[in-house]
Amino acid sequence: MAEQDPQQPSDSYVQSFARGLSVIRAFGPDRSQMTLSEVAAVTGLTRAGARRILLTLEHLGYVTVLDRKFALTPRILELGYAYLSGTPLWNLALPYMEEVAEQTRESCSVSVLEGADIVYILRLSTHKVMTINLAVGSRLPAWVTSMGRVLLAGLPEAELDRVLAMSQIQAYTAETVTDIAEIKRVLAGVRADGYACVAQELEPGLQSVAVPIIDRSGRVIAAMNVSGHANRFSREAMLAAFLPPLRRAADQINHALLRR
Numbered sequence: 001m002a003e004q005d006p007q008q009p010s011d012s013y014v015q016s017f018a019r020g021l022s023v024i025r026a027f028g029p030d031r032s033q034m035t036l037s038e039v040a041a042v043t044g045l046t047r048a049g050a051r052r053i054l055l056t057l058e059h060l061g062y063v064t065v066l067d068r069k070f071a072l073t074p075r076i077l078e079l080g081y082a083y084l085s086g087t088p089l090w091n092l093a094l095p096y097m098e099e100v101a102e103q104t105r106e107s108c109s110v111s112v113l114e115g116a117d118i119v120y121i122l123r124l125s126t127h128k129v130m131t132i133n134l135a136v137g138s139r140l141p142a143w144v145t146s147m148g149r150v151l152l153a154g155l156p157e158a159e160l161d162r163v164l165a166m167s168q169i170q171a172y173t174a175e176t177v178t179d180i181a182e183i184k185r186v187l188a189g190v191r192a193d194g195y196a197c198v199a200q201e202l203e204p205g206l207q208s209v210a211v212p213i214i215d216r217s218g219r220v221i222a223a224m225n226v227s228g229h230a231n232r233f234s235r236e237a238m239l240a241a242f243l244p245p246l247r248r249a250a251d252q253i254n255h256a257l258l259r260r
Contacts, residue, residue, distance in 0.1 A: 023053045033069040092256045096249035097124050103245045106228045113151040116167040118142050143167045146210035147223035149196035153187045154220025175200045205230050209242045211250045216258050224250055
């Protein structure tokens with residue numbers, strides 16, 4: 001059977017639902033409020049189509065409108081909470097993350113792989129070390145982050161190649177590794193060592209170390225990291241201070257997942 005053309009959805013594809021999701025995703029930190037025309041421009045929808053979707057979302061309580069500007073309401077958080085509440089890590093990981101944050105006095109996060117990005121599903125922030133404002137739901141490119149490299153290292157070879165092919169690989173700093181072959185060598189080291197350390201590749205001054213979270217089948221389902229500033233820790237000092245508590249916490253989470 002021939003593959004479906006991604007530009008020609010099958011009859012199981014609900015186009016109106018997909019358009020509704022595109023409207024929701026159009027809102028963000030730089031577009032917290034938009035007019036109808038702006039929503040239509042961002043999503044590529046007609047004004048009439050955007051209007052129908054916005055009014056439906058308003059009727060359902062997910063969107064509000066004031067002075068002809070639309071904005072998401074707090075009710076939209078229900079959609080994310082439905083995922084988090086159904087994820088075992090949500091309840092299992094937090095106590096151990098708190099221990100890590102207390103021991104290291106640094107930010108501790110858990111993320112999962114989604115496409116070519118990592119998505120933060122848990123985060124305990126002690127202080128700001130990045131100019132990027134990170135919170136639950138934030139996305140970063142997997143190939144250049146410590147948690148992303150842990151997650152990529154856990155993929156089968158064919159899947160890894162597919163994700164790297166869709167990644168927008170570019171130099172963020174002078175330290176960024178951009179050669180695909182070198183990235184794959186780094187990932188092989190992550191796989192062998194059981195952790196990833198990234199120093200100033202995404203942002204100057206930022207470095208982090210991450211470890212895998214593994215389910216009962218042995219699959220890497222998430223990654224947990226601690227991030228800190230390079231001015232305060234050398235790479236060796238960071239590994240000595242952060243890696244042992246991270247590994248203890250990951251082992252405890254992994255054992256808790258086995259018991260579920």
